[in-house]
Amino acid sequence: MAKLDARLDLHFAALGDPTRRAILSRLARGPASVSELAAPHDMALPSFMGHLKKLEDAGLITTVKEGRVRHCQLAPDAFAPVQDWLGEQRALWNGRLDRFDDYVANLMKDRNR
Amino acid sequence: MAKLDARLDLHFAALGDPTRRAILSRLARGPASVSELAAPHDMALPSFMGHLKKLEDAGLITTVKEGRVRHCQLAPDAFAPVQDWLGEQRALWNGRLDRFDDYVANLMKDRNR
DNA sequence: TGTTTAGTTAGGCACATGGCTAAGCTTGAT
DNA sequence: ATCAAGCTTAGCCATGTGCCTAACTAAACA
Numbered sequence: 599m600a601k602l603d604a605r606l607d608l609h610f611a612a613l614g615d616p617t618r619r620a621i622l623s624r625l626a627r628g629p630a631s632v633s634e635l636a637a638p639h640d641m642a643l644p645s646f647m648g649h650l651k652k653l654e655d656a657g658l659i660t661t662v663k664e665g666r667v668r669h670c671q672l673a674p675d676a677f678a679p680v681q682d683w684l685g686e687q688r689a690l691w692n693g694r695l696d697r698f699d700d701y702v703a704n705l706m707k708d709r710n711r
Numbered sequence: 712m713a714k715l716d717a718r719l720d721l722h723f724a725a726l727g728d729p730t731r732r733a734i735l736s737r738l739a740r741g742p743a744s745v746s747e748l749a750a751p752h753d754m755a756l757p758s759f760m761g762h763l764k765k766l767e768d769a770g771l772i773t774t775v776k777e778g779r780v781r782h783c784q785l786a787p788d789a790f791a792p793v794q795d796w797l798g799e800q801r802a803l804w805n806g807r808l809d810r811f812d813d814y815v816a817n818l819m820k821d822r823n824r
Numbered sequence: 825t826g827t828t829t830a831g832t833t834a835g836g837c838a839c840a841t842g843g844c845t846a847a848g849c850t851t852g853a854t
Numbered sequence: 855a856t857c858a859a860g861c862t863t864a865g866c867c868a869t870g871t872g873c874c875t876a877a878c879t880a881a882a883c884a
Contacts (some may be wrong), residue, residue, distance in 0.1 A: 615724030626803035690739035779881040
């Protein structure tokens with residue numbers, strides 16, 4: 599669980615920045631080089647690379663260097679951990695509702711006695 | 712778009728911390744007071760309150776003070792913005808957006824420059 | 825009325841984050 | 855052999871984050 603936690607930390611932290619979400623949206627349309635990705639963002643290249651590094655550290659994208667160009671693409675199943683966590687929360691919430699139903703059911707039973 | 716962006720920033724940033732995710736998991740089981748929530752976390756109360764504040768600022772939880780006790784609960788549809796964003800990404804990935812949507816997205820990108 | 829309980833406010837410290845410039849290093853083109 | 859393109863490294867700065875302690879306020883209780 600602790601390992602998963604650390605991964606989720608990186609995932610959510612990476613997603614908590616509009617520049618990085620924009621990069622992901624761009625990559626969802628297809629792979630691109632660093633400078634292609636950087637072009638629409640009014641930011642010095644080293645700053646931009648910092649964002650790419652966080653996305654890669656989080657496992658959201660993968661990059662390969664070919665010659666002097668680095669190609670980037672979305673990682674397969676990039677959002678699976680986030681989806682899974684949301685699913686868990688949903689399950690907890692539903693469990694709560696189930697218990698609430700039980701509670702109400704019991705109340706009714708008691709009342710009818 | 713800019714407003715949604717800011718909201719997503721807060722959401723994801725709030726989720727990017729294990730303490731705060733634990734709070735949400737606890738609240739998914741039902742409402743609780745501040746000290747009930749804080750009990751399992753080995754942390755000074757002011758530090759813990761900082762986490763609660765971020766969750767509330769992000770709109771993930773709501774709190775009400777009754778007497779000297781502050782009651783906390785999950786906000787209704789707390790995760791909707793995150794779910795929506797993930798849905799969008801999925802749609803992009805699946806290439807489900809038609810040309811008009813693409814056209815609008817590009818327009819907006821240009822406008823924001 | 826005095827004490828305990830439950831938060832809150834104030835302030836401080838260490839480290840992370842997000843931005844910059846300047847300089848360096850491969851690779852591809854001329 | 856030289857120059858340009860495409861990163862990459864190094865180092866700096868301002869601000870934000872996450873934690874702490876100490877002192878405070880406002881209920882609830884005895």
